[in-house]
Amino acid sequence: MDLHTWALILFTLLGQMAVGAFLVLGVVHTVALRRHESALVDRLTDRSLLAIGPVLVLAFIASLFHLGSPTIAFRAVTNVETSWLAREIVTGVAFLVLGGAFALLQWRKIGSFAARRTLAVVAAIVGVAFVLSMAAIYMLPTQPAWNTAATPIAFLATALLLGTLAVGVAFIASYAYLRRHDDERVEALTGLLQRSLRWLGVGAVALVAVQLVTVPLHVAALSAAGGAAADSAAQMLQGGGLVLGLRLVLAVAGAAIVGALVLRSFREPLPVRTMSAVVPAAFGVVLISELLGRYLFYAANVPIVI
Amino acid sequence: MAQEQLAFFIDLDTCVGCKACQIACKDKNDLDLDQLYKRVVEYVGGDWKKDGDAWVSNVYAYHVPVQCMHCEDAPCVDACPTGASTKRDEDGVVVIDQDACIGCRYCEWACPYGARAYDADEGKMGKCDFCEDYLANGEDPACVAACPLRAIDYGPLEELEAAHGDLKAVAPLPDADISHPSVVFKPHPDARRAADDPGAIANLEEL
Numbered sequence: 319m320d321l322h323t324w325a326l327i328l329f330t331l332l333g334q335m336a337v338g339a340f341l342v343l344g345v346v347h348t349v350a351l352r353r354h355e356s357a358l359v360d361r362l363t364d365r366s367l368l369a370i371g372p373v374l375v376l377a378f379i380a381s382l383f384h385l386g387s388p389t390i391a392f393r394a395v396t397n398v399e400t401s402w403l404a405r406e407i408v409t410g411v412a413f414l415v416l417g418g419a420f421a422l423l424q425w426r427k428i429g430s431f432a433a434r435r436t437l438a439v440v441a442a443i444v445g446v447a448f449v450l451s452m453a454a455i456y457m458l459p460t461q462p463a464w465n466t467a468a469t470p471i472a473f474l475a476t477a478l479l480l481g482t483l484a485v486g487v488a489f490i491a492s493y494a495y496l497r498r499h500d501d502e503r504v505e506a507l508t509g510l511l512q513r514s515l516r517w518l519g520v521g522a523v524a525l526v527a528v529q530l531v532t533v534p535l536h537v538a539a540l541s542a543a544g545g546a547a548a549d550s551a552a553q554m555l556q557g558g559g560l561v562l563g564l565r566l567v568l569a570v571a572g573a574a575i576v577g578a579l580v581l582r583s584f585r586e587p588l589p590v591r592t593m594s595a596v597v598p599a600a601f602g603v604v605l606i607s608e609l610l611g612r613y614l615f616y617a618a619n620v621p622i623v624i
Numbered sequence: 625m626a627q628e629q630l631a632f633f634i635d636l637d638t639c640v641g642c643k644a645c646q647i648a649c650k651d652k653n654d655l656d657l658d659q660l661y662k663r664v665v666e667y668v669g670g671d672w673k674k675d676g677d678a679w680v681s682n683v684y685a686y687h688v689p690v691q692c693m694h695c696e697d698a699p700c701v702d703a704c705p706t707g708a709s710t711k712r713d714e715d716g717v718v719v720i721d722q723d724a725c726i727g728c729r730y731c732e733w734a735c736p737y738g739a740r741a742y743d744a745d746e747g748k749m750g751k752c753d754f755c756e757d758y759l760a761n762g763e764d765p766a767c768v769a770a771c772p773l774r775a776i777d778y779g780p781l782e783e784l785e786a787a788h789g790d791l792k793a794v795a796p797l798p799d800a801d802i803s804h805p806s807v808v809f810k811p812h813p814d815a816r817r818a819a820d821d822p823g824a825i826a827n828l829e830e831l
Contacts, residue, residue: 322729384728385726385727385728385747386725386726386727386728386729386742386743386744386746386747386748386749387725387726387727387746387747387748388726388747390706390724390726391726393705393706393708393724393726394705394706394726394728395705396705396706396707396724397704397705397706397707400701400702400703401702401703401704401705401730402703403703403704403705403728403730404705404706407705455730456733458699458703458733458734459699459736459802460699460733460734460735460736460798460802461733621733621738622736622798623735623736623737623738623798624663624665624690624737624738624796624797624825624831
């Protein structure tokens, strides 16, 4: 596989992770506000929010390596009328601008809560449109393995799964930073961190379950369809399905260690040290799983063209 | 919709697969080793069948020259994010503005005919432009002029359909409903057999 395709793997994964993290962070923030005052919740979430922008910028930088003529990449926004690729770039840049504006206002506490919340919701909707545009790019009649509902389902699942675990890692990093700086509220934050990670863990396990159902169904449907679709399925299962199997095993491994953490959280308060080890490890394992999955998405695709 | 859609007529009954069109095209467009705007597909199928006490040959082979079909619903034009790929108003020929092409290769995924050939050195996409410069000078496209059997012709789509029918897909080409290609084929007699007894492309590595 060449550099141009690796660029796409990184761009789609990082772009989706950024959108997923933004959505998940919004949900966590909203739910946490029902129990805690906003000054406390913001301590944990605001730094995490600031991490999303650089990830998205990195995604766009990676995308340039996909192009033959990257110096005129800006032209990619011209044909929004018919091109899903143009729509992808427009919604992606809009998400970056809106999400970035929200992060700045939230960080500096500029404007009313309601105004900021409205901006965040608009950014989230644009972010989802970005991920769906990405999926629509691949849904071409010439590409039977991509031209199914499995593509948007996979992209959304990846966005939410990577987003969920990335937010977990960001929370742990924020908490460690606040503790190092002897933040006066750090003890109150511990409970919030424990509860947040518990429910992020539940979400991650559920999302891996979705993948365990949809990924084999997709492969089976392609096999049954015959022609180029079946050729794609055969490519996915090449070498005894080693890459596909490893991808699923790693996802399950990530879900298992997070699931164990969730179960433990119902018995006793989670030690900070345990959370700090398990969540980043799960994120790393799942990230490798997603890299393998996206690699197969491109490598095992057989078009109907001659 | 173009005022008058320009199209190719390809007589598969006459084509012997000499690939003079492919070479003429490559020469005219000065293409790299791994770039082809016109490719001649060899389609081969059938077997020896037992008929009573005799073995009868059912083996068949024919050739299909393939280039940009300047489709009426060109998926490449819709896919192109920059608008570099356009369909000309005057004759429906699909052309690529090289200055606007960013080399994203999305059109290549969308094209049902694999008719696009990426130029890795320039970082730009290329394909058959119907030899628009030759046409402007009143000359025939290079492939048409080069065919020693006169198996390739061109003209307004409606005229070609009136003269030769409206067959737009033969094995192994994809369903014409995907993009409505501006082409008319005269089928090889063995194309009928391909429906019952599908063959395979014999020169994949050459394409």
